[in-house]
Amino acid sequence: MKRASRVAVMSVVVAAWVVCAGAAGRAAQAPSTPGAAAPAGQAAQGASDQFVPVKALPAQPEEWPASRLVLGAYGFIWAVLIVYVWSVWRRLGKVEEEIRTLSARLAEKAPRA
Amino acid sequence: MKRLYLLGVAAAIVMFAVAPFWIMGAPDIDVPNATPDVLLSYKIFFYHVPSAMVMFVSAFVCGIASAMHLFRKKPGADRLAAAAGELVVVFGLIVLVTGPLWARKAWGVWWQWDARLTSTLLMWMIFLAYLLVRRFGGPGADRLSAAMAVFGMANVPFVYVSVNIWRTIHPTTQVVPSLSPGMRGPFWFCVLAFVLLFSLLLAMRARLERLRADVEHLYLLADEE
Numbered sequence: 001m002k003r004a005s006r007v008a009v010m011s012v013v014v015a016a017w018v019v020c021a022g023a024a025g026r027a028a029q030a031p032s033t034p035g036a037a038a039p040a041g042q043a044a045q046g047a048s049d050q051f052v053p054v055k056a057l058p059a060q061p062e063e064w065p066a067s068r069l070v071l072g073a074y075g076f077i078w079a080v081l082i083v084y085v086w087s088v089w090r091r092l093g094k095v096e097e098e099i100r101t102l103s104a105r106l107a108e109k110a111p112r113a
Numbered sequence: 114m115k116r117l118y119l120l121g122v123a124a125a126i127v128m129f130a131v132a133p134f135w136i137m138g139a140p141d142i143d144v145p146n147a148t149p150d151v152l153l154s155y156k157i158f159f160y161h162v163p164s165a166m167v168m169f170v171s172a173f174v175c176g177i178a179s180a181m182h183l184f185r186k187k188p189g190a191d192r193l194a195a196a197a198g199e200l201v202v203v204f205g206l207i208v209l210v211t212g213p214l215w216a217r218k219a220w221g222v223w224w225q226w227d228a229r230l231t232s233t234l235l236m237w238m239i240f241l242a243y244l245l246v247r248r249f250g251g252p253g254a255d256r257l258s259a260a261m262a263v264f265g266m267a268n269v270p271f272v273y274v275s276v277n278i279w280r281t282i283h284p285t286t287q288v289v290p291s292l293s294p295g296m297r298g299p300f301w302f303c304v305l306a307f308v309l310l311f312s313l314l315l316a317m318r319a320r321l322e323r324l325r326a327d328v329e330h331l332y333l334l335a336d337e338e
Contacts, residue, residue, distance in 0.1 A: 066153035066218050073157045073211040074133065077164070081310070084203050088317055095324040102331040109335075 121313050128306035132159070135302060140295040154218035159300055161211040162289065163307035165233075168204040169269050171197045171311060172240065176266020179259035191255055192322035194262055196315050198243050201265070204311070205237035220282055227281035232272045239265040 136159045141152040175197035181190035212230070213223040224230065243265060246258040276285050292300060 064217055066150040069154055069214045069218055070156050073214040074160065076210050076214075077160055077207050080203065080207055084314070085317075088314070088321060092317075092321050092324065095321060095328055098328050099324065099331065102328065102335060106331065106335055 118313070118316065121309060125306060125309045125313060128302070128309065132299070132303050132306055135299040139299045140293060142296065143293065151218055154215055157211055157215040159303045160307075161208060161215060162300070163304045164204050164207040164211065166304060167307045167311045168201055168208055169273070170308070171200040171204060171315075172236070172266050172269050174315070175201055175240070175243075175262045176269075179262035179266075183256060183259045183263070188326065191259065192326065193315075193319055194259065195247060195322050196318035198240055198247070198258075198262060199318055200311060200314055201240040202237065202244060203314075205233070205240065208233065209237060225282050227283050228275040228279035229272065229281075229283040232268070232275050236265060236268045236272055239268060 136156055139159075141147075142155045142158070144151070144155075175194045178190040178194035178197060181187050182194060212233075216225070217223050239261060243258050243261045246254050246261060248254075250257055273286065276283050289300070
């Protein structure tokens with residue numbers, strides 16, 4: 001397979017992964033939106049410069065649902081592995097091309113010698 | 114040989130496609146008072162720990178091959194070390210990113226300067242430096258970087274036992290032996306998948322080093338003529 005084709009195949013795989021991960025992420029986020037974080041103004045009003053016991057603090061909505069973290073971890077692993085395989089594949093392609101060029105150059109010189 | 118490699122690739126793809134379903138069906142870890150959200154975050158464990166195991170294996174391969182290159186001057190060993198060194202950095206990156214994603218839910222923080230996390234980061238940086246020295250070190254960089262890899266490998270046992278010696282926030286090495294029977298199956302399946310993936314990537318990357326050596330040889334031949 002030519003290098004351009006390899007790059008095209010890898011680009012399609014990465015793009016498909018990004019689309020799937022994005023859709024899954026949105027699906028995972030959807031149930032948590034009703035209890036979203038309070039606006040910044042309200043948070044500022046609620047701030048205190050005095051000691052407040054931990055038990056007296058108002059319950060904070062969780063800004064990082066586990067589903068998003070799990071998807072992020074698994075997605076990151078896939079992304080790293082795909083990019084790494086693509087990088088080695090590209091480097092292999094370059095070296096193989098260099099070998100072909102050098103071998104051809106040597107074969108050209110050989111009959112003259 | 115090529116057929117065996119392709120068989121390995123097919124097996125790895127199937128294993129990584131099956132693993133998430135098995136992981137999601139595995140029973141939750143036994144943590145008192147844990148919310149469903151926290152229990153879900155434990156699913157990261159099934160990829161985080163095998164990545165760390167493979168990182169350690171890769172560091173040993175790199176260190177032993179580097180020692181062979183240093184003391185027995187074997188070019189083949191140096192090429193294997195270069196391939197394994199790169200994989201330490203790749204799998205180390207996975208460990209260092211998935212760990213904080215899990216920690217954010219399990220501990221409430223992204224990062225803690227505890228013994229395991231700090232020593233893992235240091236080990237990862239040693240192997241990153243190994244790759245940089247190889248790439249930009251100039252003449253003699255292969256031997257200098259080989260010495261670095263031996264030190265990097267010597268770090269592995271310290272990273273492993275750090276959680277037992279300095280008791281902080283990271284779980285000890287007793288977590289894996291004490292897994293419930295329902296979790297053991299998917300966990301060791303994931304370990305096998307990661308070991309297979311590591312073997313395939315190592316073979317692919319070592320082939321690149323071998324071809325690079327061939328290119329250098331061809332350049333020498335071209336210069337002679």
